[in-house]
Amino acid sequence: MSNIRFAFVGLGGIFAGSHAPAVKHMPELEVVGLCDIDEGKFQRATSLFPNARTYTDYLEMFKTEKPDAVALCLPNYLHSIVAVAALEMGIHVLCEKPDAVNVEEALKMKAASEKSGKLLMVMRNNRFLESSQLLKKYVEEGQMGDIYAGRCGWIRRRGIPGRGGWFTTKAQSGGGPLIDLGVHMIDLTIWLMGNPRPVAVSGAAFNKFANNEVDTDPSVAMFGNTVKGGTFDVEDLVMGFIRFDNGAVLQIEFSWASNIAAEKNFVELRGDKAGFTWENGNINLYSQMGSTLTDVAPHCRNAIPGHQGYYRNFVNVLLGREEPNFVPQQGVDMIRILCAIYRSAETGREVLLEEQA
Ligand SMILES: NC(=O)c1ccc[n+]([C@@H]2O[C@H](COP(=O)([O-])OP(=O)(O)OC[C@H]3O[C@@H](n4cnc5c(N)ncnc54)[C@H](O)[C@@H]3O)[C@@H](O)[C@H]2O)c1
Known part of the structure; x- marks a missing residue:
């Protein structure tokens, strides 16, 4: 396969x-x-890809165009439904995060990929930033020593996407900032830790800004459509804690709205030889040379966007040039963690994760 016939389903914010x-x-x-389904999205999309034909029904597009691969840029609850349909029709899938809105749906996606033998990769763009790749190498070289503790989060002061629409409707999104932003930073952290197995989680969730419309961070306005008077039954802040099988622990926090200084996303890991912070893509290393404490700020431009890096891997896997950076079991594991944190927030108790399927 040298020319890959490609299609998109969902032409909203993240597509553009x-x-x-x-x-x-x-x-x-x-x-x-x-x-x-919204024909109003066609003009922008066809100006970008003038040789492509437009459809309002993805099954009709799959049958007519017979694409080799498809990207799904859809509301979360449609990820599993459309991914399984595509895989069953023999189409490789690159799906946006989060993998699915519950564990059963994530398992269906994994099973459809295995049965069809077609590739399923779910977006993990932050793994492909230059800063993340540099830290991965640093960890794999053993420079951190034993990584035993960390913190990660993505906290916004005011930045609720698509208020009243699918983003803030639990049945369609699966949840608020934990599933929307948590999937990015928890994934990046666990990947940098070397994929230890999570064994227990606890969390607390809050909904304080459903009726406070002092929005919004303009960078968020491109995602989802606002629906006046629509549903808002998801959290706007989650704090929590994850324990791993190797004894390591991770503190987490994710907000769409919170009375804090400003938005930031971050990962901080501590090893017994060194530690690092990754903040909005900028990194610092903290170690010791002899008896001297040493801080290093590696030069890192993050010149290539994470999505582009991820697409390069997806295409190279299809062409047999590289191994996939992501495997569907990681998606199942991620959704299992997120759903267990929501369960803990409801029950007020720590939740033990079952044996990973
Ligand atoms: N990786 C990232 O950094 C990142 C950032 C933002 C959003 N996302 C993810 O991307 C996905 C889409 O988010 P968005 O902000 O673009 O949302 P959006 O609401 O702006 O776009 C979704 C599009 O899907 C279309 N759609 C809905 N149902 C459809 C159907 N049955 N068939 C065809 N099209 C349909 C909508 O009309 C809309 O144009 C979400 O899963 C979100 O979590 C990822």
Whole structure:
């Protein structure tokens, strides 16, 4: 396969902001189909990919265009449904995060990929930033020693996406900032830790800003559509704690709205030889040379967007040039963690994670 027939389902914010620019850097992808139920999205999409045909029904697009691979940029509750349909029709899938809205749906996606033998990769763009790759190497070289503790989060002061629409409707999103932002930073942290197995979680969730419309961070406005008077039954802040089988622990916090200084996303890991912080993509290393405490700020431009890096891996896997950076079991594990944190928030107790399937 040298020319890959490619299609998109969902032509909203993340399609325009990240997928379309990334695909422009993939000469192997020939975009043949563009699908959205909202025809108002077609004009922007066809101006980007003028040779593609537009559809309002993804099954019709799959049957007519017979794409080799498809990107799903859909509301969360549709990820599993459309991914399974595509995989069963023999189409490789690159799906946006979060993998699914519950563990059963994530398992269905994994099973469909295994049964069809087609590739399923779910977006983990932050793994592909230069800063993240540099830290991965630093950890794999053993420079951190034993990593035993960490913190991660993505906290916004005011930045609720698509208020009243699918983002703030639990049945369609699976939850608020924990599933929306937590999937990014918890994944990045566990991946940098070397994928230890989570064994127990606890969490607390709050909903304090459903009726406070002093929004919004303009960078969030491109995601989802606001629906006046719509549903808001998800949390706006989660704090929690994860324990791993190797004894390591991780503190987490995720907010869409919270009375804090400003938005930031961060990972901080502590090993017995060194530690690091990753904050909004900037990194610092903290270690010791002899008896001297040493701080290092590696030069890192993050010149290539994470989505572009992820697409490069996806395309290279399809062409047999690389191994996938992501495997579906990691998605099942991630959704299992997130759902267990929600369960802990409801019950007020720590939740033990069952044996990983
Ligand atoms: N990786 C990241 O950094 C990142 C950032 C933002 C959003 N996302 C994820 O991307 C996904 C989409 O988010 P968004 O902000 O683009 O949302 P959005 O609401 O802006 O776009 C979703 C699009 O899907 C379309 N759609 C809905 N149902 C459809 C159907 N049945 N068939 C075809 N099209 C349909 C909608 O009309 C809309 O245009 C979400 O899962 C979100 O979590 C990822």
